[in-house]
Amino acid sequence: MPLIFVTSPIHEQVLQALGTYGEVRLGYGEHAVNYDAIAHDVDAVFLRGGHMTAERIAASPRLKIIARHGAGYDNVDTLAAAEHGIWVTNTPGANCRSVVEHVFALLLAISRQLITAAQQTRDGNWARDRLALSGIELEGRTLGLIGFGNIGQHVAPVAEAFGMKVVFTDPAFDTRHDARWVDLDTLLATADVVSLHVPLLPGTRHLLGATEFDKMKPGAVLINTSRGGVVDEGALSDALRSGRLAGAGVDVLDAENVDMIDPFKHNTLAVADLPNLIVTPHVAGQTDESLLRVGMSAVEAIAAVLRGQAPAHPVNQPVAALQRQA
Known part of the structure; x- marks a missing residue:
């Protein structure tokens, strides 16, 4: 047997x-x-x-x-x-729908400050500076998809249902015939939200680093449900700390490739002290x-x-x- x-x-x-x-x-x-x-x-x-x-x-x-x-x-x-x-x-x-829904769970949590608001309420601070918890609406914003494979193509119509404009680029193949295709620099400069949907390959490692974050629209949000190594996490920490990015929601860490049991031992992303960062433990596809x-x-x-x-x-x-x- x-x-x-x-x-x-x-x-x-x-x-x-x-x-x-x-x-x-x-x-x-x-x-x-x-x-x-x-x-x-x-x-x-x-x-x-x-x-x-x-x-x-x-x-x-x-x-x-x-x-x-x-x-x-x-x-x-x-x-x-x-x-x-x-x-x-x-x-x-097979897990496409679950990942798509997690993308928007992260995005909504950031755009409406849900984690901070829920924690303040849990701490008994119901009325403490509620104006500071004002969020932003997704309608009218631009979502930039880096990677337009199976998951990216399913994220797009959900974003459009929220009233968002969708643009995309894909390092794996040329889809310039689609009216929503833009080059990477244009996507970074115009997107209010950038969502990553590419595999981790030699050509995509640190696809987004300090140079790319500097090109992003000030106050943009980054969502990463692909692989941690696609992002230079030290540069992401700097961009979040400086306020260049308004927030980030990530479900993956580069250090998972080093230590699946305790990736925080090798983590370069300042998870503990960045209030504008939400990290979930690689569960986007887990329903x-x-x-x-x-x-x-x-x-x-x-x-x-x-x-x-x-x-x-x-x-x-x-x-x-x-x-x-x-």
Whole structure:
């Protein structure tokens, strides 16, 4: 029976479904198993948190697939996997609606000062300087989307329903035929809100830094639900502290790539002392509905590969695996 390793907690229905395709070992909970102790026997990895490094991959001679629970796969060495004939898959679009709603949860929380207002009320300061808690309306504002893939395209109509104007740019492909396309400099100079929807790649690391923040419209807001490394977090701290940016809402930190357990050990974003910053712990795509959709998509990928078939959403091309199926 194939051995399937699950790195982090997943939806209970997904876990049950996974058990129909092999013996499941968990890397979390009361009976957690260390992956390195069973690497030589593992056939499939259901990867949510943690990393699959080249070293771990090389130590896994039976491994056939690393199925990512989510769209991003920067925590997998995809080249090493391909060299060892191992599929790497993701689940594009499965958590799209959840991320879209979280974008606006962050934006509304910033624009209406919800965190500060709720905390003052909790502290018993109902009437203390309510004028200072005045917010701004989204109607008539311009939303600039950096990245216009699946999530960006779903953010746009929600913003338009709020009465916002939407412009976008995308470093991955040229969409100048669309009337809403602008170059990056124009987007930064004109957008009241900038929202990031790009993967973390060598070409997108620190896509926004001090130079780009200086080009942004004074008093703009930044939303990042993509990957922390897309933003130079030290420069973001400076822009927030100086008032160049009115606020930022981020669901991701660059240090997650260093330490998934305690990214604050390596954090360069001044989370604790910036009142105009909201940070959530990488939960934009995490709703009960999306966890089920994303998880079942990963299960389907594992099932296909264990049957000797190509998965639906590969992010690499393992030559040896393709040769075995030919």
